[in-house]
Amino acid sequence: MDSQLNFNIENSFNSRYSYCARQVLDELPDSFTISDPSISGHPIVFVSKGFLKVFGYSKDEVVGKNGRVFQGPKTDRKSVMEIREAIREERSIQINLLNYRKDGTPFWMLFHMSPVFSKEDGRVIHFVGVQVPISPPWRPRWSASGAVRNGANMCDDGDRVCGNIMFGSCRREVCSDTPVELSRVLALESVLDDSSRGLGIEETCEASYLEKQKAEAAINKIFSVLTRHSELTGRFVCAKRHCLPGAGILSSSLNISLGRIKQSFVLTDPHLPDMPIVYASDAFLRLTGYARDEVLGHNCRFLRGVDTDFSTLYQIKESIQTEQACTVRILNYRKDKSSFWNYLHISPVRNASGKVAYFVGVQIEEGSKNQDRNGLCPEMRHRSVVGAVKVAVRSLSMGAGPSRS
Amino acid sequence: MLRIKRVPTVVSNYQKDESEEAARRGGGCGRNCLNKCCIQGANLPLYAFKKLNKVVCDKGMPEFENREPPVAFLDSLLLGEWEDRMQRGLFRYDVTACETKVIPGQHGFIAQLNEGRHLKKRPTEFRVDKVLQPFDGNKFNFTKVGQEEVLFQFEASEDGEVQFFPNAPVDVENSPSVVAINVSPIEYGHVLLIPRILECLPQRIDRDSFLLALHMAAEAGNPYFRLGYNSLGAFATINHLHFQAYYLSVPFPIEKAPTEKITSLDGGVKISKLLNYPVRGLVFEGGNTLQDLSNTVSDACMCLQDHNVPYNVLIADCGRRIFLFPQCYAEKQALGEVSAELLDTQVNPAVWEISGHMVLKRKKDFEEASEENAWRLLAEVSLSEERFQEVYAFISEAIAAHASLEDSDGKSESLEDVDAITNPPCAMVTGTQECLVLQ
Structure with missing residues (x-):
């Protein structure tokens, strides 16, 4: 990565959020990335530990890349287009997407992406993308019984994990004990990983209600951290556009x-x-x-x-x-x-x-x-x-x- | 014999009324055209592309073909040459001065007001009941365009690497394929890809030409640079083999339409049908190699033209997704079955209109443009469900026939002589069949 790009990427995050934002985000168990559309190539400027675990990359291999590098030959092109369109229209999207780990194995995840707006002038500062792996066996879209069964499963072993995510606020207390929680999530995910290997990949897949909730909750937590830590720099961000971008601001x-x-x-x-x-x-x-x-x-x-x-x-x-x-x-x-x-x-x-x-x-x-x-x-x-x-x-x-x- | 009257689109400044001959001066015909009279000793830029025989996306590795930035070289070349022709004043109007908008609604149809595109010319009669017609050298064809309208030659590189020669001699023996401007553009960068221009091929898909078009989409590497094809009877006006292409950085409604998988073939090509779209059509995607995808689609096209079914093709997403629409609008029009209201708009539903990009000639139509109007027009273009099923049945037979032939011969180069349609050696689609019968 050239040094200018490197600087832009560091600066993109640091100039907007206070210095301890990274630390707090690092403690969140979820898999997510933050990208900056104003930098050439729309690179990822922050990646969570959960993401690195799920995808098998190191941090340096992810920061600076565009999110599309995690797509592969079987990724549905129409879904890719829908994400492109959401970015174009500066709005949120929740979509099932086939991604690829570093070792080349594909897996289904629920991708939830939302723009982060500047409170001051309404421009989009970042996009947050949350990846919730969809638990196998992957359900073809029409198999309702499968969805119920798996939804229930997810609830059972995800109780502790999702409990906090769903009902916990973004209070520091919750965040502070997350290393323990993180390891639980990772353990759970690696189990999922192992069971998914060797399975033929389904063509379509539907996330369960719980997975959707999990993604939603993760987004909310991340926004809460970003909002709070933007207050300290005086450059406020928010999840909803407060004003239309003013004159001289490009979309x-x-x-x-x-x-x-x-x-x-x-x-x-x-x-x-x-x-x-x-x-x-x-x-x-x-x-x-x-x-x-x-x-x-x-x-x-x-x-x-x-x-x-x-x-x-x-x-x-x-x-x-x-x-x-x-x-x-x-x-x-x-x-x-x-x-x-x-x-x-x-x-x-x-x-x-x-x-x-x-x-x-x-x-x-x-x-x-x-x-x-x-x-x-x-x-x-x-x-x-x-x-x-x-x-x-x-x-x-x-x-x-x-x-x- | 079915005919319709329409104003032909002027794609070249040399497409004047045929009687008007330019004054002869110097050597050749005086127009510096691409015919024998002028082509000897001519130089044109040459872009040689890397043959992507391996694939669009070969391995499971994530970083396959996913580089969008920076602007690919073919992209810069095309945009640069096109802007150059614009500044030289070769176009009939500045298309960027034409108002355009996304029509509010669920599908996002795009409307453009283009009052300059169809003036002047008188309506001409077109025969619409024959998809294949012999080339007629007396009519306008692309060998008659001036060399200044040609942007560059486009061919496969010999050593497998992208090469560019700003000033390459035109190798007449080798019959170059060229990219030329359309002087009546419907969007920025509107060009024509004319395969093996000097061979004077009629408007008819063959495997090699279709692969060339797919390579162009892949090389440009821009999902908003799409190629299109209209057969005769489906609003092609010039019977000289050509594809069209232009830039429009918004998704077309057709690309957003839901699809349902019909089948997967052995070569990895997935065939789906469009759902919730006014025109019934097929979507082809995937394939282990670009050639697999190309062969499947071109076999389907060849089957349609052999069955005398007019059709349009859209090559989208850098050559990864291809839409095929058999259509019957011109036939209905010739039989007097299209309402006067629709005819009044003078919108010819060719590939771009079917894909959701409507070029309107009257301000009134532009201002009143609605999703409902667009839908109503396109619904007239579509085959009936019954006819569509019939057409799909023989397309799938033809694809299966070609595929099974290839299996027995190993690699087949050209199968144009094989009459796979009337004499199918195998009537089944190979690969997994999920629902052959469309409902």
Whole structure:
């Protein structure tokens, strides 16, 4: 993992929740992950011990990965699409999903995912995903008798385990004695593991009422921890959106789509005063040396310096006014004041109603080594970013889900 | 003979009224086209893909094909070349300026208002009762498009690695497959994949061409880049073999529809039928190799075209899920069985419309677009349950026949000569059968 990504991942969690949040979450027995849609690749930023136990990975093998790596050849594609759609629409989902352990064995689990909102501006900060293994023998969807029998089983041996989860609150006292509880859960799960090996995998599977309750309860506990520990940083989070994202805030799904584009580019919003940057790619931050919060909300003029040519600036201004694409070569400055020639392409980007919603600026540093990446010429690299941004913005402003119009 | 009148879609700037000949200048016909007159010595970018003969998802290991980020190379190439043509002004309109929305409701039909797509052209008569018709070099075909409308050549790499040549000579002997723009796009990145363009194949699925289309979906590696196919009689307007494709980063209603498994084949391909969707259709997924999946679907398509059943195909989820719809709208239209109200909307229910992406020509229809309206239109497209069962019965026979032939021959390369339909060596579907009879 590169160090920038590493830093972003650490920071994603630490900047939002107080330092002991990790410890408290670590004491929860459940299998869950927390991921950050604003980081390129929507990586997992926190993984629970229960998860590592169930899946057989070490922490370093999970943090930084996208949740899809736990899917496999038999994972139902429609379910995968439904999860993708829930993320897109920034809502909760509970779904039966076939996942794979590190050793390649598949198992059914109930996946419950919920967005974590910022109380302040309504944006999605994280997604929490809880995995409740569905106890075998896996019930085909229509076998009602099986469901009853297994539900009862689960209740019997899960009494101690689920008791706390279902009725326990998120009081510290409950959390504090969880190491014991954790070992019980793990013991139970390893029994389940052993009995599941060698069984043919069912095509469909239905979680029992109890398993659904367990997932729900786990989510509630995790949210309670996150909420409480966000109070200490002053950056409150909540399970329900308190306000619609304000101006200049992109939906998490747009963030995820833009995060796939690896080149240096920014998105600016011409409808806001002074046309500030509303998205900056990781490559842009690497190129210019700024941190993300130093550029978001600011006009691009901080890239200018004493020797920047005014006629070039005028050319840019004119293309923005006429809503035309333009390509220029402009002298820009990094945060450390060093200058570089920026082969810059700017293009308007329309939203689903056909109106110009943003301008995208794609930067290519002249003379930089990775110029010939994949054999695409600089002009084509400019245009491929513009194309990818246009597709993302157009599709993600179509009005399904709560994204900003 | 059944015919309908419709305004043909202008897919190329060279698809003018056939009488209009461009002035000849310099060498060739003056249009820098792909025909013999101009193609000698031409250069076009060449993308050579890695043959995924192993599989979409081979082993139980979790990290199989699951890399979405970063943007795959084919994706960047296609988007970059397409945006370049947009900035050069080759399209008839800016599709990103066309208003589009998700229609409220359970299914999430997508509506686009596109007033520019169908202007100008006069309605033309199309014969709709013959799915297979011979290629006619006098009509418009893709060898007549200008080279600037071609984005790149697309072929299997010889050494098994992805390769890209920004400027590769066109090997006329080798009959390249090409990707060209559709100058009347219905979404961003709308392109046409034309297999072995110089061979002038009619609109007719064969195993190799279908595998090529599946490779393109897999290589692009973007679940929102889908390919589609319309047979003659199911709203293809050009009888020159082609697939369409474009980007739309929202799930199509068809992809969300529940399915019920019918059977699994030996090669690992699972066949299901769609439930709770206005158009009856089949879903193909899985398969031990990409080729298994491809062969099964192309055998089904070949069976339909041999039985003269018009159909549409959608290749979704990076080539992992394929939807097949036999349809009868054009036939009903020709027989005068479609209501005037539906005809007035001038929506031609081809693969995209059937999948839930409706391109509307009138502002009124766009503003009044509702799930109910979309459903009503699509319900007209569907075969009746009885006919669908009949059609499925001979599809499953054809698939079984091909599969059993392959078992006895080992690997079979091309089975096009085998008349598996009229003379099925085996009438049973191999593999586990769960419910062969649809209800």
